[in-house]
Amino acid sequence: MSKLIILDRDGVINKDSDHYIRTVDEWIPLPGSIEAIARLSRAGYTIAIATNQSGIARGYFSEATLAAMHQKMLDLVVAEGGRIDCIQYCPHGPDDQCRCRKPLPGMIEQIEETLNMPAASAWVVGDSLRDLQSGQAMGCKVALVKTGKGIRTINKGEGLDNVPVFANLAAFTDFILEPSQVDISG
Template identity: 65%
Template sequence: MNTLIILDRDGVVNEDSDNYIRSVDEWIPVPGSIEAIARLSKAGYTLAVATNQSGIARGYYPLSELEAMHTRMNQLVQEQGGHIDCVRYCPHGPDEGCQCRKPETGLVDQIEQHLNMSASGAWLVGDSLKDLQCARRKHCQPALVRTGKGERTLAKGEGLEGVPVFESLADFADHLLGHF
């Protein structure tokens, strides 16, 4: 069993916005998500976050603000007794042709290198088709949450074959940890 769990950030860990999350003040956790990460961490899972952050390339917020958001996320998880082992982000715009913007697999490659472990068989929890496509390309187990853009992704109905759907990250954690 692979103990790595890779999480998309916006819409899975924190509330999402079509106008981008531009500051620590706008970074608001999805109810139960911080506790879910802490519970998974305490149960022995290795937690990583892989997030597209094209708002940097678009000039919506500086790298320092993104780092402040990730510091806040880590602090909240630590306050609950958990730990996020790795955070990787793609700062590029959608037309830059990089290898790290999901559905490409570069962020997962970076996580594998940093943690010195394979993502094959790991869970990758997201709210968009791009997350699910990335998971499949890296032989991860995709999971979709209804939070963030999850409902929109479900409504489109494409690429969902065999993908378990959860109400939220907390629901996913309950399922994985056997707390039904």
């Protein structure tokens, strides 16, 4: 069993916006998400983040601003007694033809290389179909959360056969750490 869990960022860990999270102040964790990451980390899981950040290519924010957002996230997780082991992001726009933008698996390949761990059978948790598709392309188990764009994803009804759905990252964490106690119907 893999002890690697790969999380999408916007909509899974922090509040999302159709207008992009552009500043450190706009980066606001979802209730329970920071604690959930810390619980997984303390339980021995390796935590990685894979996040599309096309706002960089669009000129909405800089890589320095993104680094500051990520530092805020890292600091909050450390304050709860956990850690994030790897953060990979795609700075490209949808038409840049890169290999890292989800639904392509490039960021997960980068995570494997950085952590020297196979991603096959790891969990990928996201709020959109593209998050799940990037994980499935690498042989990962996938889970959808209803936060962020999760409800929108469910309402589209595509590509979710046999995908467990959770109310949020905290509910997914409960499932991983206490599987007999959790209803996975979302």
